[in-house]
Amino acid sequence: MNLDDFDRFRRLVNDSGVIFYYTGYLSHNIIGAIGDALRSKLEAEDIKGPxxxxxxxxxxxxxxxxxxxxxxxxxxxDKAILQMGTVAIGNAGERFFVVCGNSMGEEHVSRLRGKLEHIRTLSLEEIKQEYKRRLREEPEPDSKGAGLGFLTVARDASEPIEFDFHADARNQDIQHFFLKATI
Amino acid sequence: MIPDLYLAPERDKPEVDFKFSRHHLSLKGETYPENAAQFYGPILAALRVYLNDTRGAHITVDMDLIYFNSSSTKILLSLFEMLDQAARDNQVQLNWHYDPEDETVQEFGADLAEDYTALVYNPVAK
Structure with a gap:
């Protein structure tokens, strides 16, 4: 990247209201460290409480x-094998957004799309009900967490979550997944 | 009697202060560990041993959690389930500490009170 490109990148980030951006390898320790940096940034911006x-x-x-x-x-x-991910946090007027991105195999797209489209149809009250119901159920077999991640994101958002898949320019089997929550 | 259990807080883990000898259990801070099942497994195991041996006690539980991620929430529910069972043979008071500005944490506590009716629910605004 030459310096002009880098400046364009910096300006795009600024103009989009981004206050925090990370792209690169993720591990639990990296997430914790970014989380600390994010908190300092939120404090510096006087964003508090809920x-x-x-x-x-x-x-x-x-x-x-x-x-x-x-x-x-x-x-x-073995911390050597790490996953790539991107996250941006910023403000748009009075609200805040959190966007994340990661790549995945084409075969995961339809299941994920179905899950997220379903959540998008729910009202906040329905999201809370589904969250409560899922919390008291066994997690789905394909779930490595509690299976509550997307519902938790949707519950804390003030608008329906947004998502998209973009095909990789070089490898058609790879899809870039993006998820956005407005808070 | 099972020995007291104390774990110092870490960035992603709460302070665990289970004074079984005084029937006082406290979780304080934040919880978003990499593997919630692994972190809470031994804690719940110790709690189970304590509760199995405890009858007619006045047990006080202080929950002062600022942030809990979804996988911790799932496991905390099993903890409340155990306490609710134990409340048949003991008096179990749950002090639920919350930031009055934070509806999510407040509602979560209220839901607990609704589901685990044997617990004496005491919401405490910070």
Whole structure:
């Protein structure tokens, strides 16, 4: 990247209202460290109380979701194999957004799309009810977390969550998944 | 009698202060560990041993959690289930500490009170 490109990138980030951005390898320790940096940034921006908690919660659920569903999850005790992920947090007027991105195999797209489209149809009250119901159920067989990540994100959001899949320019079997929550 | 259990808080783990000898159990801080089942497994096991041996006690539980992620929430529910069972033979008071501005934490406590009716639910605004 030459310096002009880097400046364009920096300006795009600024103009989009981004106050925090990370892209790179993720591990639990990296998530924790980014989380600390995010909190300092929120404090510096005077974002407190439930808003700060919602932003932090959304960030943690999104990042842990990427780790849990990583194509090549870190082998236990071996931190060398890490998953790539992207996250941006910013403000748009009075509200905040948290966006994350990661890549996955084409075969996961339809199941994930179904899950997220379903959540998008729910009202906040329905999200809370489904959250409560799922919390008291056994997790789905394909779930490595509590299976509550997306519902937690949706519950803390003030608008329906948004998502998209973009095909990789070079490898058609790879899809880039993006998820956005507005808080 | 099972020995008391104390775990110092970490960035992603709460302070665990289970004074079984005084029938006082406290969880304080934040909880979003990498593997919630692994972290809470031994804690719940110790609690189970304590509760199995305890009758007619006045047990006080202080829950002062600022942030809990979804997998911790799932496991905390099994903890409340155990306490609710134990409340048949003991008096179990749940002090649920919450930030009055934070509806989610407040509602979660209220839901617990609704589901685990044997617990004496005491919401405490911070």
């Amino acid at each position: 808003t700060a908690r919602r932003i932090f919660s959304t960030f943690i659920e999104m990042m842990q979701n990427i780790l849990n569903y990583a194509e090549n999850p870190a082998i236990e005790g």
